[in-house]
Amino acid sequence: MGTDKKSEPLNRVDGRAKVTGKAKYFAEFEVPGLTYAVMVTSTITRGTIATIDTKNAERAPGVLAVYTHLNMPAIPGWADQPNSNAKLPSGGEKYRMLGSNKILFNGQPIALVVANTLERAQYAASLVTASYNKTEHQTDLLKNTQKAAMPGRFGDYTRGEQKEAYKTAPVTIAADYTIPVEVHNPMELAGILAIWEGEDQLKVYAKTQGVKATQRTLAGAFKIPEKNVQVHSEFVGGGFGMGLRTWPQEVAVAAAARQLKKPVKLVMTRQQMFSLVGHRPYTVQHISMGADKDGQLQGIYHEATAETASYDDFTEGTVAMTRFMYACPNVTTKYRIVPLDRGVPIWMRGPGEATGAFALESAIDEMAYKVNMDPLDFRVKNFAETDPEKNKPFSSNNLKEAYQLGSEKIGWNKRDRTPGSMKDGEWLVGYGMSTGVFGAHRGESTCRAQLNADGTLILQSATSDIGPGTSTAMVQIAHEVTGLSINKIRFELGDASLPPSGSQGGSATVSSVGSAVFDTCTALKALLAEAGLAFEEGTVKPVTGKTATMQQVLATQNKTFFEVTKSSKGGAEQDKYSMYSFSIHFAEVRVHPHTGVVRVKRVVTVADSGRIVSPKTAASQMIGGVTGGIGMALTEEAVIDHRFGRFVNNNLGDYHVPVSADVPHIETIFIDKPDPYSNPMGSKGMGEIALIGFSAAVANAVYHATGKRIRELPITPDKILSA
Amino acid sequence: MDDQLRNEEQNGTSRRSFLKQTSLMTALALAPETVLKAAESGLDEKIAAAIETMPLNVVINGVKQSVRIEPRVTLLDLLRERLQLTGTKKGCDHGQCGACTVHIDGERVNACLTLALTTEGREVTTIEGLAHGDELHPMQEAFLEHDGFQCGYCTPGQIMSAICCIREGHAGTPDEVREYMSGNICRCGAYSNIVDAIMDVKQGGKKI
Numbered sequence: 001m002g003t004d005k006k007s008e009p010l011n012r013v014d015g016r017a018k019v020t021g022k023a024k025y026f027a028e029f030e031v032p033g034l035t036y037a038v039m040v041t042s043t044i045t046r047g048t049i050a051t052i053d054t055k056n057a058e059r060a061p062g063v064l065a066v067y068t069h070l071n072m073p074a075i076p077g078w079a080d081q082p083n084s085n086a087k088l089p090s091g092g093e094k095y096r097m098l099g100s101n102k103i104l105f106n107g108q109p110i111a112l113v114v115a116n117t118l119e120r121a122q123y124a125a126s127l128v129t130a131s132y133n134k135t136e137h138q139t140d141l142l143k144n145t146q147k148a149a150m151p152g153r154f155g156d157y158t159r160g161e162q163k164e165a166y167k168t169a170p171v172t173i174a175a176d177y178t179i180p181v182e183v184h185n186p187m188e189l190a191g192i193l194a195i196w197e198g199e200d201q202l203k204v205y206a207k208t209q210g211v212k213a214t215q216r217t218l219a220g221a222f223k224i225p226e227k228n229v230q231v232h233s234e235f236v237g238g239g240f241g242m243g244l245r246t247w248p249q250e251v252a253v254a255a256a257a258r259q260l261k262k263p264v265k266l267v268m269t270r271q272q273m274f275s276l277v278g279h280r281p282y283t284v285q286h287i288s289m290g291a292d293k294d295g296q297l298q299g300i301y302h303e304a305t306a307e308t309a310s311y312d313d314f315t316e317g318t319v320a321m322t323r324f325m326y327a328c329p330n331v332t333t334k335y336r337i338v339p340l341d342r343g344v345p346i347w348m349r350g351p352g353e354a355t356g357a358f359a360l361e362s363a364i365d366e367m368a369y370k371v372n373m374d375p376l377d378f379r380v381k382n383f384a385e386t387d388p389e390k391n392k393p394f395s396s397n398n399l400k401e402a403y404q405l406g407s408e409k410i411g412w413n414k415r416d417r418t419p420g421s422m423k424d425g426e427w428l429v430g431y432g433m434s435t436g437v438f439g440a441h442r443g444e445s446t447c448r449a450q451l452n453a454d455g456t457l458i459l460q461s462a463t464s465d466i467g468p469g470t471s472t473a474m475v476q477i478a479h480e481v482t483g484l485s486i487n488k489i490r491f492e493l494g495d496a497s498l499p500p501s502g503s504q505g506g507s508a509t510v511s512s513v514g515s516a517v518f519d520t521c522t523a524l525k526a527l528l529a530e531a532g533l534a535f536e537e538g539t540v541k542p543v544t545g546k547t548a549t550m551q552q553v554l555a556t557q558n559k560t561f562f563e564v565t566k567s568s569k570g571g572a573e574q575d576k577y578s579m580y581s582f583s584i585h586f587a588e589v590r591v592h593p594h595t596g597v598v599r600v601k602r603v604v605t606v607a608d609s610g611r612i613v614s615p616k617t618a619a620s621q622m623i624g625g626v627t628g629g630i631g632m633a634l635t636e637e638a639v640i641d642h643r644f645g646r647f648v649n650n651n652l653g654d655y656h657v658p659v660s661a662d663v664p665h666i667e668t669i670f671i672d673k674p675d676p677y678s679n680p681m682g683s684k685g686m687g688e689i690a691l692i693g694f695s696a697a698v699a700n701a702v703y704h705a706t707g708k709r710i711r712e713l714p715i716t717p718d719k720i721l722s723a
Numbered sequence: 724m725d726d727q728l729r730n731e732e733q734n735g736t737s738r739r740s741f742l743k744q745t746s747l748m749t750a751l752a753l754a755p756e757t758v759l760k761a762a763e764s765g766l767d768e769k770i771a772a773a774i775e776t777m778p779l780n781v782v783i784n785g786v787k788q789s790v791r792i793e794p795r796v797t798l799l800d801l802l803r804e805r806l807q808l809t810g811t812k813k814g815c816d817h818g819q820c821g822a823c824t825v826h827i828d829g830e831r832v833n834a835c836l837t838l839a840l841t842t843e844g845r846e847v848t849t850i851e852g853l854a855h856g857d858e859l860h861p862m863q864e865a866f867l868e869h870d871g872f873q874c875g876y877c878t879p880g881q882i883m884s885a886i887c888c889i890r891e892g893h894a895g896t897p898d899e900v901r902e903y904m905s906g907n908i909c910r911c912g913a914y915s916n917i918v919d920a921i922m923d924v925k926q927g928g929k930k931i
Contacts, residue, residue: 011867011868011870012867012870014875015866015867015870015872015875016859016867017875018872018875018878019850019859019863019864019866019867019872019875019878019879019882020810020850020851020853020854020859020863021808021809021810021811021849021850021851021879022810022851023875024809025809025812025876027803027809027813028803028809030807117804118800118804119793119795119796119800123795184910185910186874186876186910187812187814187820187822187874187876187877187908187909187910187911188812188814188874188876189813189814189815235874235875236874237812237874237875237876237877238873238874238876238910238911239874240910267813269816270814270815270816270817270819466874467872467873467874467875467911468873469873616870617870617873619870620870620873620911620913620916621873623912623913623914623915623916624873624911624912624913625912626912627909627911627912627913627914627915628910628912651815651817651819652814652815652817652819652820652908653817653819657908657910658912658914659905659906659907659908659914660900660901660902660904660905660907660909660914660917660918661901661902661905663901663912663914663915664915665897665915665918666915
């Protein structure tokens with residue numbers, strides 16, 4: 001690996017379980033004596049619970065308990081922590097589920113009903129009534145910008161001497177961009193199944209992107225050793241970031257299960273998932289940009305202001321891309337958060353970089369038109385050969401090749417660049433492009449290998465898989481290192497008792513866990529060599545000059561298997577180079593001039609993400625990210641009615657994630673060249689760059705089709721018609 | 724159902740008050756003393772179970788199932804919570820996502836919007852009923868081959884829906900497939916591959 005050799009496209013190793021319905025997700029384990037939890041949630045946004053009446057619910061058939069702030073069992077790890085966030089910009093009181101009578105956001109749980117069947121729990125929950133003392137709430141970011149604060153992370157950044165070059169350059173543009181609340185909405189409903197197998201022995205089936213992180217959170221909450229918390233999460237029905245936290249309701253369910261001495265399962269409703277498992281924050285941005293008449297960037301000013309909760313700081317890298325993407329001498333970025341009476345956001349695929357890229361890549365397109373250049377030529381002209389923020393070389397950067405491959409495939413140069421000039425029947429035709437970028441991260445990860453006497457190899461690591469195909473990629477890496485047949489290798493994940501690894505997030509799994517698999521398999525080869533054995537022709541054989549088979553060697557060593565555990569992490573190269581994955585998106589759209597409807601007709605997306613370890617699942621990652629990008633660009637928006645502080649479209653009928661009819665055939669191209677420094681495979685991450693920037697490609701295509709710049713997502717027909 | 728009865732017997736809390744408030748029991752209020760005596764002797768749950776549940780006979784994946792369930796139980800919850808047929812997924816419980824798509828008498832239906840009792844005497848097929856032993860259904864094979872999924876959660880519903888999409892004659896072109904598969908949401912965004920898988924099965928011409 002790490003060479004130019006290409007990997008074979010492989011069907012998913014866990015695909016059979018998924019197409020036959022045998023794959024078991026957290027809510028699907030049969031547990032004797034299982035009970036069901038249902039949450040009752042607040043109908044006000046800020047204030048206190050005056051009275052809560054649970055009598056009828058308690059008397060309803062099959063009900064085991066109704067928990068409210070009045071009788072919720074104490075969660076020892078929460079009780080220890082200070083109840084205020086005074087040091088944080090958000091500054092409010094901490095949110096503890098059922099911890100007090102305070103209401104901090106709409107949809108906050110006020111009761112947890114547990115009954116012996118789902119239907120009984122649901123019915124009993126409907127019988128809980130509450131009265132409130134309402135106070136004024138603030139959910140509108142635009143009306144609360146005076147509260148904007150600089151978070152601890154992501155301070156202001158400036159480079160260059162001409163602080164106002166974006167104003168004084170010969171050609172300038174300035175505009176505001178808005179991103180609404182978007183909600184991850186993985187298809188699987190969130191929740192947890194908690195079982196206490198002893199006073200301090202907890203087992204959970206969880207929907208998590210990090211089994212170790214969930215283990216740590218639960219161990220901390222109940223003040224029990226981490227090893228006493230078993231976390232199982234072999235299959236996860238999508239995450240997109242919402243599984244990067246163990247949410248308070250999951251801890252509360254475990255507390256209820258402990259007191260009731262019964263297994264308790266919570267499957268949240270889709271409506272509850274809009275308020276209680278995070279979202280992409282509503283963000284307003286301003287970009288000013290200055291350039292020479294010949295299209296050389298002179299200055300960029302980028303400011304982002306995003307919502308967070310009153311009870312927690314949420315931050316993300318919204319303005320990060322602007323600092324290094326283009327060779328621009330003068331750059332200033334600012335990032336602010338505004339505490340509001342809403343549930344806390346969480347990273348959503350692409351996270352802040354996707355928000356920032358919409359603004360930056362829209363502005364780049366606008367500037368290209370203003371200096372009368374092709375947007376592709378403009379990007380090439382301002383290409384950063386080295387990272388201008390960190391002043392380091394890129395570990396690899398094949399953007400120029402990516403621009404070329406993508407533009408050839410979509411027919412970029414065959415279009416007429418003039419806005420509004422192309423038609424297909426009565427539809428206006430537009431082409432747009434954008435760039436995406438995300439850090440190529442590598443964390444520490446551990447892998448255990450067990451080579452059995454029958455020649456099967458089992459690899460284990462406590463990572464998670466929310467869908468990208470982690471097991472498939474790991475089996476492929478092990479196959480390429482050892483030469484062992486694919487069908488003899490099994491990768492096990494989703495169990496916190498396995499050797500430790502990080503969470504699945506930030507596009508780092510293949511790089512981190514894959515490196516551990518690579519190093520462990522390499523060590524296994526060395527161990528075999530010592531025993532006079534080697535991987536050969538897809539199996540294990542004696543090396544030349546030796547005759548003892550693996551079975552015989554194991555027998556003499558009194559073992560039933562060979563075993564190696566290795567930890568792996570990056571070295572000095574991580575500081576020496578600036579490591580990023582890049583994507584280029586090209587979109588061809590149709591815009592209907594009378595109705596304002598936008599259809600994405602064709603997509604070509606190019607990934608420069610190092611060597612591709614698993615081509616088939618990697619291609620699915622790319623088309624998946626683009627599909628998410630179509631939603632971001634055209635359909636997705638969680639609308640809050642600020643009079644009530646409540647989402648009005650918190651369901652899949654009214655919050656429009658893309659459906660099949662919204663998504664054309666998507667062509668993916670991989671540069672597929674190993675990065676010499678990222679990790680032993682030469683791979684870089686892919687999950688985020690698939691989405692980052694795509695919404696700008698659509699917005700730019702809409703401009704090309706219509707001459708209208710839509711700077712507020714999603715680009716719905718009303719915005720086109722009124723622009 | 725056995726589980727439910729067992730649970731009821733184990734959890735005798737508040738049974739008397741339950742008997743008093745259960746609307747179906749108001750008829751028996753004419754003889755309150757009898758009822759209360761029954762409650763004292765722990766018969767209340769059994770009486771409630773007898774009154775509040777109804778018999779259901781349905782063939783699921785070729786197997787005849789005879790159960791007693793409450794009328795409010797959906798086909799989806801019957802499958803997932805009582806019969807351990809968890810291949811059928813719950814994604815919204817409102818008929819908005821298609822993850823729970825099953826076949827009832829050969830037609831695609833959202834199991835979350837179907838009260839289980841309405842399937843009396845009918846034939847239900849779920850994802851677990853498609854393969855013959857190790858031999859996958861052609862649609863399962865095509866999804867595997869075209870990587871028509873990532874997390875796999877919507878997949879059973881997509882596959883059940885895709886089979887009917889072809890049977891209904893709605894798989895003439897990729898665009899027609901897109902239209903007639905739009906009731907099944909895939910948040911991982913595998914649509915492009917799903918359409919390829921369905922067109923592949925359609926063009927393969929196998930009876931499905």
